[in-house]
Amino acid sequence: MRVYAEGLLFLSLKVAILYNTSDYLLRFRTELIRSLQEAGLEVVAITPRDRSTPRLAALDVRWREWQLAAKSLNPFRDFAALLRLQRILVDERPDAMLNFTIKPVLYGSIVARWVGVPTVASMITGMGSMFLANDLRKRALLPLIHSVYRVALRSNRGVLFQNDEDLNYFLEKRLLRREQTLRTNGSGVNLSHFVWDKGKIVKGSFLLIARMIEAKGVREFARAARLVKGRFPDAKFILAGPLDINSGAITRAEIAGWEREGIIEYAGEQPDVRPFLARAEVYVLPSYYFEGVPRSILEALAMGKPVITTDWRGCRDTVEPGVNGFLVPPRDAEALALAMECFLQDPALSALLGSASRQMAEEKFDVSIVNRTMMDALGIPRVAAPAEACAIRDIAAR
Numbered sequence: 001m002r003v004y005a006e007g008l009l010f011l012s013l014k015v016a017i018l019y020n021t022s023d024y025l026l027r028f029r030t031e032l033i034r035s036l037q038e039a040g041l042e043v044v045a046i047t048p049r050d051r052s053t054p055r056l057a058a059l060d061v062r063w064r065e066w067q068l069a070a071k072s073l074n075p076f077r078d079f080a081a082l083l084r085l086q087r088i089l090v091d092e093r094p095d096a097m098l099n100f101t102i103k104p105v106l107y108g109s110i111v112a113r114w115v116g117v118p119t120v121a122s123m124i125t126g127m128g129s130m131f132l133a134n135d136l137r138k139r140a141l142l143p144l145i146h147s148v149y150r151v152a153l154r155s156n157r158g159v160l161f162q163n164d165e166d167l168n169y170f171l172e173k174r175l176l177r178r179e180q181t182l183r184t185n186g187s188g189v190n191l192s193h194f195v196w197d198k199g200k201i202v203k204g205s206f207l208l209i210a211r212m213i214e215a216k217g218v219r220e221f222a223r224a225a226r227l228v229k230g231r232f233p234d235a236k237f238i239l240a241g242p243l244d245i246n247s248g249a250i251t252r253a254e255i256a257g258w259e260r261e262g263i264i265e266y267a268g269e270q271p272d273v274r275p276f277l278a279r280a281e282v283y284v285l286p287s288y289y290f291e292g293v294p295r296s297i298l299e300a301l302a303m304g305k306p307v308i309t310t311d312w313r314g315c316r317d318t319v320e321p322g323v324n325g326f327l328v329p330p331r332d333a334e335a336l337a338l339a340m341e342c343f344l345q346d347p348a349l350s351a352l353l354g355s356a357s358r359q360m361a362e363e364k365f366d367v368s369i370v371n372r373t374m375m376d377a378l379g380i381p382r383v384a385a386p387a388e389a390c391a392i393r394d395i396a397a398r
Contacts (some may be wrong), residue, residue: 158377162292179279188367198305207280217286
């Protein structure tokens, strides 16, 4: 027996979280898992197997393998993934389900409806390469994608959005009902994990952390570095993040050319970005990707870094111009270079704006606030006394 209050789920005994990789689940949702467990819920993670999967055991999370080709457009492979997910959900019988990223949102919502999962919520973490104007093959599929979203989201109790542009797009295309929508400030950031350390900063250093793809503004960063180096030769430009194999990827050979030119230092993919953020004077993300709210910027804010980013969906939500950083037009290396030079011309500027960044992280992007919104989407009560929770469990067991 399940217990409901005023038509909402009062306590779920088991919550399934569906994600496209174990790595991303751990990187972005560890605090959410702990919040759900603290509310007395069992958490089941449903993801493909990857190098991070064994680490789920340390969180006391039960893992179910879901074979999914996240980038595939093959309808037969995707239908097979739907059937595999159906078997998992029939076996697990979760009381609630929370879906992240495009295919888990679409397929998870559809299959949850098939098998009768009582409460389903999804987060739109950005719209990704499917909506990039220069990818004509994918954009040709947009009418079909819209239709699938309409079917999939119909049964969601709540759909969470990280920026207004994505939310308005879904409403304008009539992919869901307004009363289903909830707004979060990105994915949030753990303020105890990303701590402001003012003692390690290397003056004149600019850091970009991203996947090595064009739409993250990696080439604009390199071009701006070349311009700034011509006037401030001691400035440092550090690039960190994994190489990519998808459309628009920046090759290792191209990065090596920047290194030989002396404009970029490439640190590769880093399991822990905090040492790099601690040393950077300014964080830079000149993205024109279809972001939700970039997690790397939130981590930079929490560590007290002034931010230079684009006046672009999701990115602009993290900067109040002149207060904690600067906004520049997308694809504009010259404007980016001028913004960087502001910090080189005024050595005191970064400390002033960095303080405002940390304050913004505390007031707006605390992960506990974002996680509370996600739990609201599932109908999980804000307060449940231990005795009350025990009583509910007794009822549910009958």
